[in-house]
Amino acid sequence: MRRLVLALTLVALTLPACATVTPGPAITTPITYGCAKGKTFRATYPASGRKAIVTAGGVTKTLPLARSASGARYAKGPFEIWGKGDGARLSGFPGGPYDNCQTR
Numbered sequence: 311m312r313r314l315v316l317a318l319t320l321v322a323l324t325l326p327a328c329a330t331v332t333p334g335p336a337i338t339t340p341i342t343y344g345c346a347k348g349k350t351f352r353a354t355y356p357a358s359g360r361k362a363i364v365t366a367g368g369v370t371k372t373l374p375l376a377r378s379a380s381g382a383r384y385a386k387g388p389f390e391i392w393g394k395g396d397g398a399r400l401s402g403f404p405g406g407p408y409d410n411c412q413t414r
Contacts, residue, residue: 340365343398345411351400353391364391367404 340352340363351366360375362384373384373391381394388402400408 342414343400343408343411344414345400345408349405349408349411350414351403351408351411353393353398362391364389364400364403366400366408367406369403371403 338354338356340354342350342352344350351364353365354363355361356363362373362375362382364371364373364384371386371389373386373389376383376385376390378392381392383390383392385391390402391398391400393399396413398408398411398413400406400411
């Protein structure tokens with residue numbers, strides 16, 4: 311019985327240390343996308359995954375995460391980036407549309 315109590319005590323003391331997770335750093339390096347007709351834009355995806363910071367056509371916008379059936383979609387008003395894998399489509403920004411975009 312004493313061994314069982316000792317074993318449970320050790321588990322109880324070490325388990326909280328295993329459950330502690332330190333959040334990773336934010337992803338601040340912009341990703342450059344190359345699109346059809348030689349167009350390009352940049353997007354940064356902070357670690358939270360709840361927003362994208364997009365620069366295209368001389369305009370920078372922070373777009374919140376939006377619902378999508380497939381892939382990742384960030385949108386606010388007419389501004390939208392929709393990506394899946396290494397591909398993306400951007401709309402609403404000057405110089406657009408930005409179609410058939412791939413990460414560089």
